[in-house]
Amino acid sequence: MGKTLFDKVWDSHVVDSVENGPQVLYIDQHLIHEVTSPQAFEELENRDIPVFRPRQIIATADHNTPTTNQDLPIKDELSKKQLEQLSTNCSKNNITLYELGHKYNGIVHVMAPELGITQPGMTMVCGDSHTSTHGAFGTIAFGIGTSQVAQVFASQCLLLPKPKSLRVNVNGCLKNGVLPKDVILYIISKLGTNSGTGYFCEYAGSVFETMSMEGRMTVCNMSIEMGARGGMIAPDEITFKYLKNRQFAPSGSDYKNKVAFWKTLASDKNAVFDKEYFFEAEDIEPMITYGTNPGMGIKISDNIPYESNSSFLKSLLYMNLNAGESLINKCVNYVFIGSCTNSRIEDFRVAAKYIKGRRKAENVTAWLVPGSKQVEAQIVEEGLKDVFESAGFKLRQPGCSACLAMNEDKIPKGEYCVSTSNRNFEGRQGPGSRTILASPLVAAATAVAGKIIDITKELETLELT
Amino acid sequence: MEKFTTLSSRAIPLEVENVDTDQIIPARFLKATDKKGFGDHVFRDWRYHENGKINDEFILNDSTYSGSILIAGNNFGCGSSREHAAWALAGYGFKVIVSSFFADIFRGNALNNGILPIQVSEVFLKTLLDKVSKIPQTQIEVNLEEQLISISDTSQSEKFEIDAYKKTCLINGYDDIDYLLSITNKIEAFEARKNN
Ligand code: SF4
Numbered sequence: 001m002g003k004t005l006f007d008k009v010w011d012s013h014v015v016d017s018v019e020n021g022p023q024v025l026y027i028d029q030h031l032i033h034e035v036t037s038p039q040a041f042e043e044l045e046n047r048d049i050p051v052f053r054p055r056q057i058i059a060t061a062d063h064n065t066p067t068t069n070q071d072l073p074i075k076d077e078l079s080k081k082q083l084e085q086l087s088t089n090c091s092k093n094n095i096t097l098y099e100l101g102h103k104y105n106g107i108v109h110v111m112a113p114e115l116g117i118t119q120p121g122m123t124m125v126c127g128d129s130h131t132s133t134h135g136a137f138g139t140i141a142f143g144i145g146t147s148q149v150a151q152v153f154a155s156q157c158l159l160l161p162k163p164k165s166l167r168v169n170v171n172g173c174l175k176n177g178v179l180p181k182d183v184i185l186y187i188i189s190k191l192g193t194n195s196g197t198g199y200f201c202e203y204a205g206s207v208f209e210t211m212s213m214e215g216r217m218t219v220c221n222m223s224i225e226m227g228a229r230g231g232m233i234a235p236d237e238i239t240f241k242y243l244k245n246r247q248f249a250p251s252g253s254d255y256k257n258k259v260a261f262w263k264t265l266a267s268d269k270n271a272v273f274d275k276e277y278f279f280e281a282e283d284i285e286p287m288i289t290y291g292t293n294p295g296m297g298i299k300i301s302d303n304i305p306y307e308s309n310s311s312f313l314k315s316l317l318y319m320n321l322n323a324g325e326s327l328i329n330k331c332v333n334y335v336f337i338g339s340c341t342n343s344r345i346e347d348f349r350v351a352a353k354y355i356k357g358r359r360k361a362e363n364v365t366a367w368l369v370p371g372s373k374q375v376e377a378q379i380v381e382e383g384l385k386d387v388f389e390s391a392g393f394k395l396r397q398p399g400c401s402a403c404l405a406m407n408e409d410k411i412p413k414g415e416y417c418v419s420t421s422n423r424n425f426e427g428r429q430g431p432g433s434r435t436i437l438a439s440p441l442v443a444a445a446t447a448v449a450g451k452i453i454d455i456t457k458e459l460e461t462l463e464l465t
Numbered sequence: 466m467e468k469f470t471t472l473s474s475r476a477i478p479l480e481v482e483n484v485d486t487d488q489i490i491p492a493r494f495l496k497a498t499d500k501k502g503f504g505d506h507v508f509r510d511w512r513y514h515e516n517g518k519i520n521d522e523f524i525l526n527d528s529t530y531s532g533s534i535l536i537a538g539n540n541f542g543c544g545s546s547r548e549h550a551a552w553a554l555a556g557y558g559f560k561v562i563v564s565s566f567f568a569d570i571f572r573g574n575a576l577n578n579g580i581l582p583i584q585v586s587e588v589f590l591k592t593l594l595d596k597v598s599k600i601p602q603t604q605i606e607v608n609l610e611e612q613l614i615s616i617s618d619t620s621q622s623e624k625f626e627i628d629a630y631k632k633t634c635l636i637n638g639y640d641d642i643d644y645l646l647s648i649t650n651k652i653e654a655f656e657a658r659k660n661n
Contacts, residue, residue, distance in 0.1 A: 015648070015651055015652055015655040016648060016651050018630050018644075020629040020630065021628060021629055021630025021631075022628065022630055024645070024648065024651075024652075026652070026655055026656075026659070035495050035496075035547075036546070036547065036548065038497075038498035038499070039498070039499060039500050039548075042498070042499060042500075043642075047642070049642070049646070052652075063495075064495075064496065076496075078496035078497070079496060081496075081498060082496055082497075082498055085498045127546065127548075128545075128546060129544070129545055129546035129570060143546040143570060144546065144570070144573075145546055145547075145548035145551070145570060145573060145574035145577060146548040146549075146574075147548060147573075147574065147577035147578065147640070147641070148573070148577070148641075150642060151641050151642055151645055154642050154645060154646060155642070155645035155646060155648075155649065155652055156652065156656075157645055157652055158641075159630070159641045159644065159645065161628060193483065193540065193543060194539075194540045194543065194566060194568070197540075197566070197568060197569055198569065227540075227543065227568060227569070229569055229570075293483055293485070293543075309482075310480075310482075311481065311482040311483060311538070314481070404487075404492045404545075405492060405493070406492045406493060406495060406496070413515065423485075423487070423544060423545075425485045425487040425488065425544060426487070426488060426510070427487060427488075427491055427510055428487055428492075431491070431510060431515065432515065
């Protein structure tokens, strides 16, 4: 029987197997940040265990950082302490840290790929569930808990049962204005939020084969929202080209050898998956969510469905929405373009394309938060910042920001926020906040109109590339 | 880690599906640099109204119910990988969580913190929820060795699955780090092979 992409990478990283138990998986690259690492360092210290392979760890500060005045001291005492703790832990243990203000600083899942740290065929972990993002490179990448962070510190390995395999195929041509975010929101709305539990998902088909790396990252990022541990896309010419000349990617003859190896990673033709789904690109339209989990999504022009179970009703009550209602013309006062799902340069290009020549609506507070210092610099370089500013938008500094609202970027209670992030849980963007997930295009259109509009009416005439 | 073999306790019925880790412990409580005190904030936004007043309608605030077993709806622990959720539940005093489905990362986090996640059938979950809701004094018995959860004084019980390795860890109170450190030579040999 043939092997899947996932099998190939997983099997080549198995150090050992516990009888009747999990396997010992070797981890090539470990990413850490300020929120889920301190207790792991503490655990090691308490047990007097050294960090086993500090050179295979990269740290960044992102979850808890302010997105304005990053050059000034941090006001929030607890956040400040957490960041200082990260610096202390990294310097004590010889771990490379891209701290606040560093030119490589950014959201962990934005900065590592853009620096070429993420490479095909690797195993990668981070104490953050959206580590699945890196799967866009044909990498086994997944989020872990803090105990596991400590395990990787101690041994560069994890004890895990091998997940099952799932493949989601989307074939055909996406309509103009239908973005990778819509593709993944569509898939999750069809499959539900726990269809992937216990599985690692591979995305295949012409839609992904022609998608940019940024788009693939958006898709893989949200694999966790259908319960899957991670998502992967077979590396191809688009991947190789993206990696070429990145700071930490292999170069010269090393690059050539690596490419030859990376080409072997695709799933074999006769590989069998435990579960497989097929979708048509033509069926996908711009999506929005109406509820409090990412599976509660509809085509922007559709009405909210009718369901009678108590979780569904609780969710609509929280959102102050009704079954059967349309979201079109719903007034929205907050828009967030950012998060590791949609804060890469392409996302800001799309938003800028739409915004150019228009103005932000008076009622809207819009937060545009780049995923990294490098994205921020590119936004300036490409003149997008000017486009945003002349339309009345302000660009903030990089970080997770309103995606999880740990810093001061919080959506007020009761307010709707059209957000390009990945989770619409109760209170995710601040206590009582109501999140509507969408693509950067829908977010930009909402910011301009001050309400949700039926973007499908404009799609044919929109120029996005 | 504390050892776990058997438990007999009353239980708290939380009839909500898709309880995500943002609800178990909201992000604003993640600023700590140690594991202490999270129990005080478990389900914070469900336990308290915004004005700081206790929400009497939330089950954890209903003194009729108590115990170190939480029985929750389908798909418990979805969302963010934050282990703070497990610390918060453990800190509050829960030793067992019962649901018909657990999110992957949460399940692992729970086990790494001495909490036993027990996955039961939809039918048995409903039986448990009904019984405990109606008769709060009901004792639930958990036997890890036999992998059995039962309702005391009835014949109602169900077997549950647990990874053999994890079971041994819980029963003996040791964790993955202990195991991984014991095979350092194998890990080094793997690295040597890989770099060649
Ligand atoms: S942007 Fe949001 S989802 Fe991504 S790493 Fe930060 S908090 Fe997590």
